Amino acid sequence: MLINTVILFLRDALPFFVLLSLLLSVLAARPKWLSLSVLAGVVGSLLLLNQIDQLSQLLGGAGMELMLFACHVIVYLASALFIYLYLQNLKVGLEVKDQLATLQGIAGVIIATSLLINGASFLIYFVSFWSQADAPQSMFLGTILGSGICLSIAVLLYFSMLWLKQVFGPISVVLALVLYASGQLADAVSLLVQVDWLGHSGALWDISSIIPDQSEFAHLFNALIGYRASPSYQQVGLYVVACILPLLVYCWLMTGGALKLMPSIRPSKTAGRTQEQK
Amino acid sequence: MLSLRSFLLLFAVLGLDAKAVEEFTIELRQHLFYPSRIHVPAHKKVKLIIHNLDERPEEFDSFDLNREKMLFPGRLTTIFIGPLKPGEYTFFGEYHPNAARGLVIANEPAQGEQHAH
Numbered sequence: 001m002l003i004n005t006v007i008l009f010l011r012d013a014l015p016f017f018v019l020l021s022l023l024l025s026v027l028a029a030r031p032k033w034l035s036l037s038v039l040a041g042v043v044g045s046l047l048l049l050n051q052i053d054q055l056s057q058l059l060g061g062a063g064m065e066l067m068l069f070a071c072h073v074i075v076y077l078a079s080a081l082f083i084y085l086y087l088q089n090l091k092v093g094l095e096v097k098d099q100l101a102t103l104q105g106i107a108g109v110i111i112a113t114s115l116l117i118n119g120a121s122f123l124i125y126f127v128s129f130w131s132q133a134d135a136p137q138s139m140f141l142g143t144i145l146g147s148g149i150c151l152s153i154a155v156l157l158y159f160s161m162l163w164l165k166q167v168f169g170p171i172s173v174v175l176a177l178v179l180y181a182s183g184q185l186a187d188a189v190s191l192l193v194q195v196d197w198l199g200h201s202g203a204l205w206d207i208s209s210i211i212p213d214q215s216e217f218a219h220l221f222n223a224l225i226g227y228r229a230s231p232s233y234q235q236v237g238l239y240v241v242a243c244i245l246p247l248l249v250y251c252w253l254m255t256g257g258a259l260k261l262m263p264s265i266r267p268s269k270t271a272g273r274t275q276e277q278k
Numbered sequence: 279m280l281s282l283r284s285f286l287l288l289f290a291v292l293g294l295d296a297k298a299v300e301e302f303t304i305e306l307r308q309h310l311f312y313p314s315r316i317h318v319p320a321h322k323k324v325k326l327i328i329h330n331l332d333e334r335p336e337e338f339d340s341f342d343l344n345r346e347k348m349l350f351p352g353r354l355t356t357i358f359i360g361p362l363k364p365g366e367y368t369f370f371g372e373y374h375p376n377a378a379r380g381l382v383i384a385n386e387p388a389q390g391e392q393h394a395h
């Protein structure tokens with residue numbers, strides 16, 4: 001039970017810790033919003049736990065998968081919006097603090113939804129097996145070890161991102177967030193395939209002999225960039241589109257489209273100074 | 279305006295066709311899968327119906343098949359797999375990975391069985 005709990009943390013909780021590191025490296029502020037969004041995620045998971053059995057039986061047994069896929073789409077769209085607003089701020093010369101409340105709100109949605117994705121299955125595991133004879137001690141130790149490993153990776157990633165941000169600029173954090181959100185979305189395609197809402201397209205490549213999916217490195221890379229040893233054509237296609245789309249939209253808006261659609265965001269270096277003077 | 283033909287094409291692309299697929303039933307008892315070895319035809323989509331007869335939930339998991347699904351106590355759960363290349367694909371219960379283990383074996387269909395369905 002101890003090992004199971006640790007593995008469960010590595011597989012299901014690590015992506016959440018990675019997400020926290022990435023968002024905190026952008027929003028380097030006192031994370032009051034963090035407590036609220038985590039609380040919202042936990043409450044949502046508890047509500048879901050109550051209905052998960054019925055939900056899984058909906059739509060011919062596809063209810064749970066469709067809900068989880070919808071959550072992944074929400075996380076991706078919210079991340080894309082977060083990236084867009086963050087880049088827009090930098091472009092018009094504003095500091096993050098000028099739009100902090102909006103960015104925190106979006107980050108809150110991302111965190112709460114991400115927590116909901118794995119929170120309910122985590123709770124099912126703990127609620128179901130806690131009453132077993134020797135389970136509480138093993139599960140407690142497993143939780144300490146698992147969360148310790150996840151937290152260590154998260155802290156390391158957080159400081160790495162701060163360093164990368166200093167050396168290569170904010171685009172490094174943006175790219176990391178784009179890769180993370182796209183990877184999680186592409187990985188969720190298998191949810192639709194397993195309930196037959198989407199046909200299986202076959203694997204584009206198979207490198208399971210180099211980094212098998214069950215290895216620790218695979219878990220880490222999966223959390224960071226959505227790694228799969230043998231991804232399908234659909235997953236790779238969606239991944240590429242999901243990576244490129246937010247950056248293309250941003251470029252389009254910032255070059256010509258933005259001026260036509262939203263004249264108010266015309267790039268101006270004085271805008272930032274005016275805000276600061278106020 | 280989208281025509282009926284366009285809708286049919288869209289459904290075909292998404293794989294939402296209603297073709298019958300072969301079904302294989304697995305039972306989970308005392309954290310063990312019965313049968314633990316399932317022979318399925320290669321190059322075909324198949325449906326696994328898993329009946330969790332235990333009192334606690336389990337999570338069906340397979341890295342080889344890229345599948346992960348919660349199995350609730352007393353419930354029948356459906357998972358579609360394939361089309362698979364000939365070979366062996368392991369699966370396990372995430373909460374009891376040492377006990378709840380199984381193998382999906384995809385066999386090349388014999389001559390004449392290609393259009394069995």
